Amino acid sequence: MSSEIALKVAQAVDENRLWQRLMTMARHGATPKGGVNRQALSAEDRAARAELTAWATKLGFAVAQDDAANLYVRRAGTEAEAPPVVTGSHLDSQPTGGKFDGAYGVLAGFEVLEALERAGIKTKRPIEVVAWTNEEGSRFQPGAMGSAIYAGKYRLPDHLNSVDRDGVALGPELAATLKALDVPRRPIGGAVTAYVEAHIEQGPILESQQLQIGAVTLVQGSRRYTIEVTGEEAHAGTTPLKLRKDAMKAAAAIVLALEQAFDDPTDTVRYTVGRFDVFPGSANTVPGRVFFTIDFRHPDRATLTTLTDKIEGIAKANARGCEVKVTRISDVSPTPFDPAVIGLVRASAAALNMPSMEMISGAGHDAMHIAHLCPTGMVFVPCARGISHNEVESATPADLAAGARVLAATLVELANR
């Protein structure tokens, strides 16, 4: 069902060129252990944006950014005014992240643009590659911020005062990031014909099935919380245990009580305490305050709601005399993707002789917000041992190119309809 033209573009995708671009991009924020620390709106993130802009400009593509610093690379279509077909992902990383999470989706999209250019093929609709701002949410919460703002789920002004761990606010960092690039400003939002995002799976399924392509049917839902436990600082040597209000032990008890409450024989629940800050953090002082995060995910909306609604009660029941404040900072329902886009991804893979499978995404992605605007889908490729959010994250050039080829065929098909 893929057109001759779509397959021609897919074949013009260059494995080496894509790999080299990924390795070049990975230098921005490179860590000694071979990973990437390129947190949202940091100097490293700015360098990555500048790199992409330079590549795009060299190939004659139009570059623009919006007030949320979402960065757009556009290849014109023959119908100049038609809403674009959009692809992309994000350039920011976890503090100890890998080379592929996010960067792959942006550069696979960019590779499709270059393949079109080299093959001398024009599409009816424009194709845009977007690098969405702050997908990871590790520096400034919540994540997937740029795409959520684009989709109208969040409002930018509500997040300008969000601060990172060092007390640096998002607003000035965003302003500095925008200022660092000399490209036109465009409004946030706008009509989109369809959205397809390529990404490493970040889980072990494709590898274990020995398949190169996953067509994503659904992004599981997530809720994220911050919990602040406030006790009383006291001297570690003098204060009897029974008189303490020890925020550390209370918080540990809350973490483990929740683990028990979320026990799931099917191992479908995803419950993570990723950040856990203890104050004042001195060996001989009883901690007076703990701030921690809960990341909870589930594919089923009802289960997601029922289980997370228990958090506040369980936290308070295990507070041991401390005060507990539970704040829900994000709530994303499970997001089904568009059956037509899913079908097109599978058809493109089949036309390229790549067996594929349908799968759900355990991770959240920018696509889950854009799915509320237009028909949306995702292309997954394997990563080694399913390891991601880790400096050892890795993927093979061949698998990455395979994903880019399926993306190319899918985007061209959508852009010519």
Place this chain on the structure above:
Amino acid sequence: MSSEIALKVAQAVDENRLWQRLMTMARHGATPKGGVNRQALSAEDRAARAELTAWATKLGFAVAQDDAANLYVRRAGTEAEAPPVVTGSHLDSQPTGGKFDGAYGVLAGFEVLEALERAGIKTKRPIEVVAWTNEEGSRFQPGAMGSAIYAGKYRLPDHLNSVDRDGVALGPELAATLKALDVPRRPIGGAVTAYVEAHIEQGPILESQQLQIGAVTLVQGSRRYTIEVTGEEAHAGTTPLKLRKDAMKAAAAIVLALEQAFDDPTDTVRYTVGRFDVFPGSANTVPGRVFFTIDFRHPDRATLTTLTDKIEGIAKANARGCEVKVTRISDVSPTPFDPAVIGLVRASAAALNMPSMEMISGAGHDAMHIAHLCPTGMVFVPCARGISHNEVESATPADLAAGARVLAATLVELANR
């Protein structure tokens, strides 16, 4: 049993002058909440040392420091070569500490020197006030470092590479601290006739007994450990719980399993996890590493040993597939003080019409190291609600002066024997 001269010096102690000096000292590292952040060898610590040196120089006392930056203020005796009677404490504080922990002992000692000077009284032996380096151990572990080095328990070169949380090494910070003061260098160590340290109690007993003076009989023993739990970073949305090596949940399980093992109906055990650092500390990444401290104290050596010897086994039994490394970083036996000094503290209090009591110290103090060199004792005064290692730590001018008077009478008595 206190001499006329000793009582005369005690009466020359000036409550207002002592209080004003304490308030002036508290400006170095003052926090918005009214506490003090004056961590060892920091710029604030250096400013406090300079302040003390300026006061001492103005009154004509000799000031010196040794290679460990222990700072000595000496008032000569009529027998110039006699080993000094020594008092003092420390000027460093917890990151969220109070105005009195440490600073009180130094300034009470200094007040005794000034009272002697104003009263025009000469003692046979010299009296020295020492500000010991890094008692708190919150920035650089272990604590009570300067006094332990003086007593020959630690060697300075073994600690020069100790690093703080920001990776700053002790060596250069020590060198900069030494360089900041233009005073003569003296050797580490030396003979001491007797040592008496004044300190706020940091516990609730004197306040509840409505007494101003505690004569300390024993410092309970302590052992301190660092525990490093190493798991594997992974994506919070994709990685099944059963496949994780979650260092955060393993560390929480270890903390609570130890709590259970240390359960003590008499509430004599002191078990504190004061520092607990989670890496990489991102909400949507399963933590790959946790570093935490255990501070354990008990007045009885056998119980101290038996209980803490369980730590490694319990930690490993609760590791949940992570690697666990347990390191003992300090081991201090319960330290009994000298009966003659204890008796003299009580006699001095009685002669000044202050009822007193004998008590053990829950906190460690520099005195516990110096006790291995010479007859040693401590004078405790009450602090509000027993709260210490907290910015709200407080004590009354009258109680602080009462302690300084008892210290004065005790020191003069010891210096004239």
